């Protein structure tokens with residue numbers, strides 16, 4: 490790869506495509522298929538390009554490992570989570586995903602221990618039990634010949650897992666379903682708001698505003714009630730709510746107040762379930778279309794688990810299954826890009842990054858960068874076997890972002906995804922119905938457009954599992 494000088498001072502803006510009078514490059518930001526449009530612009534213009542909307546909003550898009558490392562890690566203090574997150578702030582307030590500066594640092598320090606590998610191993614049992622319950626139900630569906638909608642199943646599974654890891658069994662079935670529907674509704678409103686880059690009618694969308702406010706009120710009511718009940722009970726549980734209630738600031742000994750806990754709980758719901766569900770949905774869709782890879786997963790699972798229920802300790806042995814999940818996060822990163830606002834002028838790849846501009850870190854394009862990946866469009870889990878990862882630059886693969894703002898739930902998600910895939914492969918063959926299109930939804934997260942209807946065939950009855 491050519492040596493690129495990130496440091497050299499320059500006044501030149503990055504290359505840009507042809508521009509319309511007045512609206513500038515607005516067409517590229519409202520095309521509805523941003524991940525594809527941006528990939529084509531990278532092909533045409535290289536690792537970095539510039540867009541300008543209405544002569545005032547400046548957007549710079551980057552994809553190379555060096556540029557990603559620069560923005561997310563080396564010079565991260567210059568790149569804050571700015572206006573681009575205003576759309577989610579009314580819902581998650583000052584949660585870890587949106588907060589900044591000293592406040593964010595303090596919260597992250599308090600929460601980090603709960604996400605260390607050892608702690609995740611404790612939460613793994615919840616993941617395994619919840620997946621087993623889903624598979625029991627799948628057994629009945631398989632015997633009746635009914636297809637399942639893979640995407641809805643994975644959304645329900647990860648929602649249930651995040652709910653139980655947060656609250657153990659404090660919620661009734663109908664409350665989990667209501668919370669899940671409510672979060673889904675709030676997310677869809679946020680996604681539609683995010684789509685409208687410039688929206689002169691925003692003040693007049695009364696119905697949408699009411700639905701949004703009502704949704705937030707409902708979520709608040711439930712979460713505050715759970716916090717209060719847990720505080721009153723004085724009972725300690727091995728769950729994330731317990732961690733939030735008891736985490737202490739190392740310097741001051743202070744704990745979080747109810748509002749802070751509420752913000753972090755809603756952040757976990759939002760950040761922690763759809764992303765993993767998307768990764769699992771794509772993995773199963775790809776496995777269905779690659780019987781040779783499916784067979785390798787089944788062989789590994791049969792060898793490692795030997796007809797038993799998995800335990801957290803099996804995770805490290807399920808290397809190929811884990812590689813399948815990682816490769817599906819490469820091909821379809823659930824968060825295809827993230828945004829930052831530049832505080833001061835900077836230089837990337839020799840080009841000027843003006844203060845106040847928005848820098849879009851293009852995870853999708855990073856994962857399809859032909860300078861890093863051979864056949865970037867094809868599904869090849871072998872890329873993630875340890876021996877094939879040696880020469881890869883750290884910031885070439887970034888489904889969880891990087892630097893200090895890297896996803897706090899990355900080990901959680903890898904454990905959850907790998908265990909669920911292993912347990913599914915142990916018991917079922919999953920075959921997508923004919924002609925299911927494998928196209929990503931173009932807006933917001935990179936969900937499959939299809940619900941992914943699939944036929945299930947039983948490989949091993951749940952009842953035959955050895956505990």
Ligand code: HEM
Nearest residue numbers: 585586760761764765823827888889890894896897898902
């Ligand atoms: C495959 C699943 C997941 C993917 C692809 C993913 C992706 C990401 C990415 C890319 C970021 C960084 C965003 C940025 O830099 O702007 C992030 C941050 C975050 N994620 Fe995840 N995530 C996943 C699962 C989870 C889970 C399971 C949880 C919690 C249980 C979680 C909680 C968070 C939080 C709290 C942040 C903000 C961290 C901070 O700024 O300090 N994520 N995630």
